[in-house]
Amino acid sequence: MQINTKLLKNKFEKSFKLYNKNAVVQSIMADRLVNEILNIKNYYENILELGCGSGLLTAKMAENINFKNYFANDLSEKSKFYVNKIIPNSVFYCGNAQKIKPSRKMDLIISNAVFQWFTNLEKVTSNYKDILNPEGILAFSTFAPGNFKEIKDLTGLSLDYKSLTEIKQILNKNFKILHCEEFTQILEFSTPLELLAHIKNTGVNSLDKTVWTFKDVKDFCNKYKQEYHKITLTYSPVIVTAQKK
Ligand SMILES: C[S@@+](CC[C@H](N)C(=O)[O-])C[C@H]1O[C@@H](n2cnc3c(N)ncnc32)[C@H](O)[C@@H]1O
Numbered sequence: 001m002q003i004n005t006k007l008l009k010n011k012f013e014k015s016f017k018l019y020n021k022n023a024v025v026q027s028i029m030a031d032r033l034v035n036e037i038l039n040i041k042n043y044y045e046n047i048l049e050l051g052c053g054s055g056l057l058t059a060k061m062a063e064n065i066n067f068k069n070y071f072a073n074d075l076s077e078k079s080k081f082y083v084n085k086i087i088p089n090s091v092f093y094c095g096n097a098q099k100i101k102p103s104r105k106m107d108l109i110i111s112n113a114v115f116q117w118f119t120n121l122e123k124v125t126s127n128y129k130d131i132l133n134p135e136g137i138l139a140f141s142t143f144a145p146g147n148f149k150e151i152k153d154l155t156g157l158s159l160d161y162k163s164l165t166e167i168k169q170i171l172n173k174n175f176k177i178l179h180c181e182e183f184t185q186i187l188e189f190s191t192p193l194e195l196l197a198h199i200k201n202t203g204v205n206s207l208d209k210t211v212w213t214f215k216d217v218k219d220f221c222n223k224y225k226q227e228y229h230k231i232t233l234t235y236s237p238v239i240v241t242a243q244k245k
Pocket of ligand 1: 005008009012013023026030050051052053054055056057058073074075076079095096097098111112113114117202203
């Protein structure tokens with residue numbers, strides 16, 4: 001699937017205010033990611049965070065990890081406001097994280113719930129290898145196939161999620177994998193409309209260019225009720241830490 005970064009930026013920007021309250025699974029992912037980073041060590045001189053959004057991971061990093069310099073990135077310039085509130089002396093790079101060229105080498109590159117939007121994981125992670133200092137760490141969370149399976153079943157819309165095996169194969173070329181896990185989180189809602197609101201408030205409705213009409217929403221809700229007894233949304237998060245070879 002082609003990723004429209006302009007659409008992605010606009011949809012995520014709109015969700016920033018409500019994101020942290022709604023992104024319950026992304027918050028669990030960020031906690032697990034920080035724990036895995038702490039398992040390696042608790043001090044990194046230079047940290048680069050990719051796709052920091054409204055600062056959900058940034059806040060957990062600031063609370064738990066010691067560092068000298070924090071560099072943050074997002075497609076949206078508005079993200080700088082959230083990150084600077086958490087880490088006032090951080091440096092912000094606005095733009096596409098896949099092509100980022102920071103001014104110095106990093107000791108840790110981190111990212112929570114962003115890599116699923118990347119189109120060429122092989123090229124991107126090879127770029128990150130070059131940005132890292134010797135023995136530098138790449139730590140990220142993403143999603144595996146099966147993520148949002150209800151939405152794929154009902155609408156056909158889905159990102160091209162990589163399996164754990166594919167992620168490992170890609171990373172193995174440039175990194176020693178330290179930790180790689182997949183788990184499942186199922187959220188339950190009272191109505192399909194509530195589920196749609198959750199998707200909108202977490203910015204994940206960035207796949208579809210078209211604005212859904214009242215009829216589209218009604219059809220989706222009816223179809224959901226016909227096919228499923230419970231109103232659920234399945235997340236399949238993946239957590240990875242790897243060291244530059
Ligand atoms: C699901 S949110 C995750 C936000 C945050 N990382 C967290 O811990 O919850 C995805 C964020 O990644 C950003 N993003 C998506 N693709 C990106 C790219 N190619 N380059 C930079 N940022 C990107 C979006 O703008 C959005 O803020």
